[in-house]
Amino acid sequence: xxxxxxxxxxxxxxxxxxxxxxxxxxxxxxxxxxxxxxxxxxxxxxxxxxxxxxxxxxxxxxxxxxxxxxxxxxxxxxxxxxxxxxxxxxxxxxxxxxxxxxxxxxxxxxxxxxxxxxxxxxxxxxxxxxxxxxxxxxxxxxxxxxxxxxxxxxxxxxxxxxxxxxxxxxxxxxxxxxxxxxxxxxxxxxxxxxxxxxxxxxxxxxxxxxxxxxxxxxxxxxxxxxxxxxxxxxxxxxxxxxxxxxxxxxxxxxxxxxxxxxxxxxxxxxxxxxxxxxxxxxxxxxxxxxxxxxxxxxxxxxxxxxxxxxxxxxxxxxxxxxxxxxxxxxxxxxxxxxxxxxxxxxxxxxxxxxxxxxxxxxxxxxxxxxxxxxxxxxxxxxxxxxxxxxxxxxxxxxxx
Amino acid sequence: xxxxxxxxxxxxxxxxxxxxxxxxxxxxxxxxxxxxxxxxxxxxxxxxxxxxxxxxxxxxxxxxxxxxxxxxxxxxxxxxxxxxxxxxxxxxxxxxxxxxxxxxxxxxxxxxxxxxxxxxxxxxxxxxxxxxxxxxxxxxxxxxxxxxxxxxxxxxxxxxxxxxxxxxxxxxxxxxxxxxxxxxxxxxxxxxxxxxxxxxxxxxxxxxxxxxxxxxxxxxxxxxxxxxxxxxxxxxxxxxxxxxxxxxxxxxxxxxxxxxxxxxxxxxxxxxxxxxxxxxxxxxxxxxxxxxxxxxxxxxxxxxxxxxxxxxxxxxxxxxxxxxxxxxxxxxxxxxxxxxxxxxxxxxxxxxxxxxxxxxxxxxxxxxxxxxxxxxxxxxxxxxxxxxxxxxxxxxxxxx
DNA sequence: GAGGCTACTTAAACCGGTTTAGTGTGCCGG
DNA sequence: CCGGCACACTAAACCGGTTTAAGTAGCCTC
Numbered sequence: 001x002x003x004x005x006x007x008x009x010x011x012x013x014x015x016x017x018x019x020x021x022x023x024x025x026x027x028x029x030x031x032x033x034x035x036x037x038x039x040x041x042x043x044x045x046x047x048x049x050x051x052x053x054x055x056x057x058x059x060x061x062x063x064x065x066x067x068x069x070x071x072x073x074x075x076x077x078x079x080x081x082x083x084x085x086x087x088x089x090x091x092x093x094x095x096x097x098x099x100x101x102x103x104x105x106x107x108x109x110x111x112x113x114x115x116x117x118x119x120x121x122x123x124x125x126x127x128x129x130x131x132x133x134x135x136x137x138x139x140x141x142x143x144x145x146x147x148x149x150x151x152x153x154x155x156x157x158x159x160x161x162x163x164x165x166x167x168x169x170x171x172x173x174x175x176x177x178x179x180x181x182x183x184x185x186x187x188x189x190x191x192x193x194x195x196x197x198x199x200x201x202x203x204x205x206x207x208x209x210x211x212x213x214x215x216x217x218x219x220x221x222x223x224x225x226x227x228x229x230x231x232x233x234x235x236x237x238x239x240x241x242x243x244x245x246x247x248x249x250x251x252x253x254x255x256x257x258x259x260x261x262x263x264x265x266x267x268x269x270x271x272x273x274x275x276x277x278x279x280x281x282x283x284x285x286x287x288x289x290x291x292x293x294x295x296x297x298x299x300x301x302x303x304x305x306x307x308x309x310x311x312x313x314x315x316x317x318x319x320x321x322x323x324x325x326x327x328x329x330x331x332x333x334x335x336x337x338x339x340x341x342x343x344x345x346x347x348x349x350x351x352x353x354x355x356x357x358x359x360x361x362x363x364x365x366x367x368x369x370x371x372x373x374x375x376x377x378x379x380x381x382x383x384x385x386x387x388x389x390x391x392x393x394x395x396x397x398x399x400x
Numbered sequence: 401x402x403x404x405x406x407x408x409x410x411x412x413x414x415x416x417x418x419x420x421x422x423x424x425x426x427x428x429x430x431x432x433x434x435x436x437x438x439x440x441x442x443x444x445x446x447x448x449x450x451x452x453x454x455x456x457x458x459x460x461x462x463x464x465x466x467x468x469x470x471x472x473x474x475x476x477x478x479x480x481x482x483x484x485x486x487x488x489x490x491x492x493x494x495x496x497x498x499x500x501x502x503x504x505x506x507x508x509x510x511x512x513x514x515x516x517x518x519x520x521x522x523x524x525x526x527x528x529x530x531x532x533x534x535x536x537x538x539x540x541x542x543x544x545x546x547x548x549x550x551x552x553x554x555x556x557x558x559x560x561x562x563x564x565x566x567x568x569x570x571x572x573x574x575x576x577x578x579x580x581x582x583x584x585x586x587x588x589x590x591x592x593x594x595x596x597x598x599x600x601x602x603x604x605x606x607x608x609x610x611x612x613x614x615x616x617x618x619x620x621x622x623x624x625x626x627x628x629x630x631x632x633x634x635x636x637x638x639x640x641x642x643x644x645x646x647x648x649x650x651x652x653x654x655x656x657x658x659x660x661x662x663x664x665x666x667x668x669x670x671x672x673x674x675x676x677x678x679x680x681x682x683x684x685x686x687x688x689x690x691x692x693x694x695x696x697x698x699x700x701x702x703x704x705x706x707x708x709x710x711x712x713x714x715x716x717x718x719x720x721x722x723x724x725x726x727x728x729x730x731x732x733x734x735x736x737x738x739x740x741x742x743x744x745x746x747x748x749x750x751x752x753x754x755x756x757x758x759x760x761x762x763x764x765x766x767x768x769x770x771x772x773x774x775x776x777x778x779x780x781x782x783x784x785x786x787x788x789x790x791x792x793x794x795x796x797x798x799x800x
Numbered sequence: 801g802a803g804g805c806t807a808c809t810t811a812a813a814c815c816g817g818t819t820t821a822g823t824g825t826g827c828c829g830g
Numbered sequence: 831c832c833g834g835c836a837c838a839c840t841a842a843a844c845c846g847g848t849t850t851a852a853g854t855a856g857c858c859t860c
Contacts, residue, residue, distance in 0.1 A: 500815090
């Protein structure tokens with residue numbers, strides 16, 4: 001009960017315990033207001049603790065609250081001396097603006113929204129997101145803002161959530177990840193009149209700034225690394241083809257493979273470990289299985305490692321494996337996973353900063369993060385001697 | 401730019417694009433408000449779309465807004481006929497209460513807070529949390545509420561975040577996970593006068609309801625399962641000893657081991673894959689290594705599997721491995737991981753429901769979830785024949 | 801000494817809700 | 831015919847901020 005000390009109950013009444021309950025949500029609320037009793041006992045009008053308001057500051061500094069507001073928002077038109085006095089008073093009282101009240105007039109929520117759609121049974125979340133959220137948080141907390149996260153499991157709920165967060169003025173903008181090819185969320189958010197930032201560049205015209213990272217160089221380094229180890233048959237297990245970044249990574253892989261003179265081999269998947277495992281089985285079942293597999297993200301690569309073990313393969317001698325979207329995860333599997341560093345913390349910071357700029361200034365430029373760098377670990381090595389002598393077939397080794 | 405249609409910019413100015421930029425971050429804000437220009441062109445005072453307010457509803461129904469408020473909160477004192485008219489009007493206009501405005505008078509945020517403290521470099525998040533958050537979300541969205549998540553990396557930031565979320569009236573209560581032995585957050589939140597619910601029962605007196613799950617039966621089943629397979633040397637890699645649930649699981653393991661007549665063997669760890677891997681190495685380096693290892697959570701078990709592979713052990717023949725806190729993760733490693741089901745979605749729903757009850761009603765009872773159930777997969781099997789003939793030494797096989 | 805600036809400051813309205821004091825109105829009893 | 835009492839409803843204050851029209855002072859000018 002201790003926690004009841006403050007909060008909305010303070011002014012309600014002092015006696016009485018439960019019973020009051022202003023009836024929650026969509027309830028029937030039969031409970032009579034219960035007031036009418038004896039309210040004006042000797043209850044001190046305001047029960048201490050309560051955080052200071054702008055009026056308290058105004059009173060302490062001997063000015064009107066309007067002036068306090070002007071001062072604390074660094075608006076011109078206040079004498080320096082007065083300004084100092086007000087700032088001192090605010091400081092001394094430990095005043096902080098109430099975002100709710102401020103948001104009421106400013107039509108702002110001072111918070112950002114992050115809606116994640118996930119499979120209802122799995123709900124597994126890519127390791128990318130934890131660090132991403134931490135990065136966002138770093139920027140937001142420095143500005144007194146907050147992150148609202150929603151995890152939903154179907155598109156209907158997703159759309160409803162975007163709508164609700166916006167119309168209830170819960171957020172000022174959205175962080176859009178897992179961008180789809182033609183992503184309906186962009187039109188949705190734009191139609192709502194809210195702001196957003198996308199992780200990756202949408203294929204359709206978008207009014208929102210995009211944060212991107214050059215993966216070209218990283219993929220080039222990665223595939224090049226494998227080729228230089230002596231691999232020719234390097235497969236790529238792609239991410240969910242409906243997602244923009246899955247597509248991008250695949251295209252870059254194809255391009256790089258061609259450039260390096262090897263035949264691209266794509267196995268579709270969807271970023272989930274489950275599908276990654278299946279894709280791996282399909283690859284290993286081929287008459288001429290690849291000697292190296294590059295996965296579009298780390299969780300699939302980890303699942304791939306498990307499949308390889310299951311088949312009794314020696315890693316990395318029998319099969320080299322590499323991930324992307326470098327997560328710490330890859331440091332604790334055996335063998336440790338070669339991957340592309342993705343600095344999710346940096347993504348988070350960049351996305352939050354850009355989105356806030358858009359909200360505050362009305363516009364913000366696209367942002368390109370430093371290229372993803374190759375992290376070599378132990379899951380990649382030279383292929384075990386020569387597996388089959390007569391390679392040829394479909395694969396055309398233009399160079400070597 | 402399309403999104404500029406509404407929002408705070410409407411009244412700012414129409415011309416101009418960038419340039420204004422009121423200086424980001426911790427700025428001095430010298431930029432003049434930039435107004436003064438030609439504001440009063442022909443801009444329609446209110447740019448359509450804007451969501452209906454309670455006044456709109458009142459006007460449409462031909463009553464005062466006070467009456468609308470009473471009606472929509474199911475308060476008595478409104479004629480049924482009027483009530484119907486108001487409800488119809490609200491429905492027709494698609495009115496939804498603005499939580500910010502409502503919270504201003506009600507001193508509520510209509511949101512819950514979830515603060516996670518994580519290692520600054522790893523920021524890996526236990527797979528438990530994704531589903532947990534989804535569960536919380538299900539309850540909240542049905543009530544028009546919202547979840548604020550904050551990810552911090554040290555205790556100072558953590559305390560600051562709790563304070564800030566509360567004093568800024570950002571949340572009405574907190575979900576406290578990863579409970580420590582003597583957890584300072586309980587006193588902190590209680591001192592702030594906020595509400596909370598704990599996942600697990602704190603060892604110190606707590607004014608907040610606790611959600612718990614019986615692990616005793618699950619651990620009994622799990623260890624019993626291993627014993628019935630023929631294991632005698634079953635080690636337990638414990639979680640972070642400062643955390644309440646790590647302690648509980650360890651104690652139960654010890655109890656169960658004793659009951660089953662085997663000697664408990666505890667290897668300390670901290671729930672992280674890294675430490676789990678190290679603990680596994682220490683265990684395998686023992687003169688008489690265990691034939692089975694039970695980990696306090698799945699991520700450590702996965703790391704343990706990697707270590708075993710690294711040492712060339714055949715799993716599960718050479719070593720049986722089991723996790724706890726059943727995550728989907730365990731289905732995609734090789735061998736698939738035996739674990740205890742933990743239904744994180746259920747935890748989330750229970751925690752949110754209880755916390756909201758506490759906030760609304762002023763009190764809420766503790767809640768015990770159904771016991772964790774054993775999920776048998778392929779990482780546990782009978783030990784490979786008899787490893788060493790002359791067992792003896794420290795280990796005393798009271799029975800066999 | 802009135803008029804006109806400029807520089808500060810205040811008072812009041814407003815954001816979108818909730819709560820409460822007070823106003824009608826209708827009906828009953830005396 | 832009037833007082834009293836429910837009942838239904840309105841008006842206004844309030845929550846904690848921001849914004850702006852209207853003052854007030856001080857100073858300069860002519």
